[in-house]
Amino acid sequence: xxxxxxxxxxxxxxxxxxxxxxxxxxxxxxxxxxxxxxxxxxxxxxxxxxxxxxxxxxxxxxxxxxxxxxxxxxxxxxxxxxxxxxxxxxxxxxxxxxxxxxxxxxxxxxxxxxxxxxxxxxxxxxxxxxxxxxxxxxxxxxxxxxxxxxxxxxxxxxxxxxxxxxxxxxxxxxxxxxxxxxxxxxxxxxxxxxxxxxxxxxxxxxxxxxxxxxxxxxxxxxxxxxxxxxxxxxxxxxxxxxxxxxxxxxxxxxxxxxxxxxxxxxxxxxxxxxxxxxxxxxxxxxxxx
Amino acid sequence: xxxxxxxxxxxxxxxxxxxxxxxxxxxxxxxxxxxxxxxxxxxxxxxxxxxxxxxxxxxxxxxxxxxxxxxxxxxxxxxxxxxxxxxxxxxxxxxxxxxxxxxxxxxxxxxxxxxxxxxxxxxxxxxxxxxxxxxxxxxxxxxxxxxxxxxxxxxxxxxxxxxxx
Numbered sequence: 001x002x003x004x005x006x007x008x009x010x011x012x013x014x015x016x017x018x019x020x021x022x023x024x025x026x027x028x029x030x031x032x033x034x035x036x037x038x039x040x041x042x043x044x045x046x047x048x049x050x051x052x053x054x055x056x057x058x059x060x061x062x063x064x065x066x067x068x069x070x071x072x073x074x075x076x077x078x079x080x081x082x083x084x085x086x087x088x089x090x091x092x093x094x095x096x097x098x099x100x101x102x103x104x105x106x107x108x109x110x111x112x113x114x115x116x117x118x119x120x121x122x123x124x125x126x127x128x129x130x131x132x133x134x135x136x137x138x139x140x141x142x143x144x145x146x147x148x149x150x151x152x153x154x155x156x157x158x159x160x161x162x163x164x165x166x167x168x169x170x171x172x173x174x175x176x177x178x179x180x181x182x183x184x185x186x187x188x189x190x191x192x193x194x195x196x197x198x199x200x201x202x203x204x205x206x207x208x209x210x211x212x213x214x215x216x217x218x219x220x221x222x223x224x225x226x227x228x229x230x231x232x233x234x235x236x237x238x239x240x241x242x243x244x245x246x247x248x249x250x251x252x253x254x255x256x257x258x259x260x261x262x263x264x265x266x267x268x269x270x271x272x273x274x275x276x277x278x279x280x281x282x283x284x285x286x287x288x289x
Numbered sequence: 290x291x292x293x294x295x296x297x298x299x300x301x302x303x304x305x306x307x308x309x310x311x312x313x314x315x316x317x318x319x320x321x322x323x324x325x326x327x328x329x330x331x332x333x334x335x336x337x338x339x340x341x342x343x344x345x346x347x348x349x350x351x352x353x354x355x356x357x358x359x360x361x362x363x364x365x366x367x368x369x370x371x372x373x374x375x376x377x378x379x380x381x382x383x384x385x386x387x388x389x390x391x392x393x394x395x396x397x398x399x400x401x402x403x404x405x406x407x408x409x410x411x412x413x414x415x416x417x418x419x420x421x422x423x424x425x426x427x428x429x430x431x432x433x434x435x436x437x438x439x440x441x442x443x444x445x446x447x448x449x450x451x452x453x454x
Contacts, residue, residue, distance in 0.1 A: 204334070208327060240363075240416075
């Protein structure tokens, strides 16, 4: 079992007010994607708020979320923070709650059984008038979700928000959400990836973390279908780790694919060690960062 | 010590005779001399990367040098004494990296250097040392009573006439 005292994003109740504190942007995107995917599959209306809706939509599409289709059908709404929670005069909790209640009323009017709202809270890092009301907003959301058929996922970057703010807003949430993590130190992080299913490696991977990698791979290959090893933020991997991943791929039924997403230098290393010759392996290069 | 009781590993490629070692060649102008163990491999990689770039290796060759040194050091950590020493120097338009494995594993009484270089330095397809041989311009592995010494050479593409002593 991975070490985690948190609720899994896939197990949130329909009226959860969940707090996702993340260290990497990939965590926010991945867990938001899982939250959106499950909401759409349940027939809920899904509202995704971010600083850049276009960028957020593109990131969801990579994660096999049919964002455009859902938006066209009206089941999904991508909004910019400055057009919703934040008004032209700055921030006020009352105004933000008006926007949220309007969204809920819209969902009900359109006949949706429920609503999911994903809030990337990075807008609250900008200096603006009224931002001291942030804890008030979180408190009011907590009251509003109860019995309303609405859940809200608030994403806070734990590196950028100060600990005092995080300590203030955390108690108003019913759940703390984080990716299941197999290994985490300043050099390397291995965690579960929810959408598409698989694992994510970030930092530098070598034989010293072999046990954690074996555990993560073992859990990943037990699920059905294709799996993705997301190494977009991995800058080094040694031969023994490549061999472990390649052997896991070779153990898959040939009808299944292991997608290896990695930077060009890592992609070349996998090819050098013969991974590209396995029918189960699909090497996908990604840009750095 | 440097003469008859050292023998080239049969698996090594290249002309070992032309490979210098740090004592004979580079001691006076080592660019890096760093001890390592399992807890400091990350720092070792960072140092090698910085020095390789400083020496003018292109990015992809820097990556190759970093993994080559990592695999040699990892082998010393896993199959040698658990620690070792890296020395790095430039000569004749090439970067030389020499990894000493610090001797036999403390626990293995039968793991003396004589006759088991192949066992402690396995060149198996897909394994670390196989990869080192693939990416390095030259590699040599010598066994001596004090331990095993592996040297890799990466051409930096610079005009050697300018850097030769």
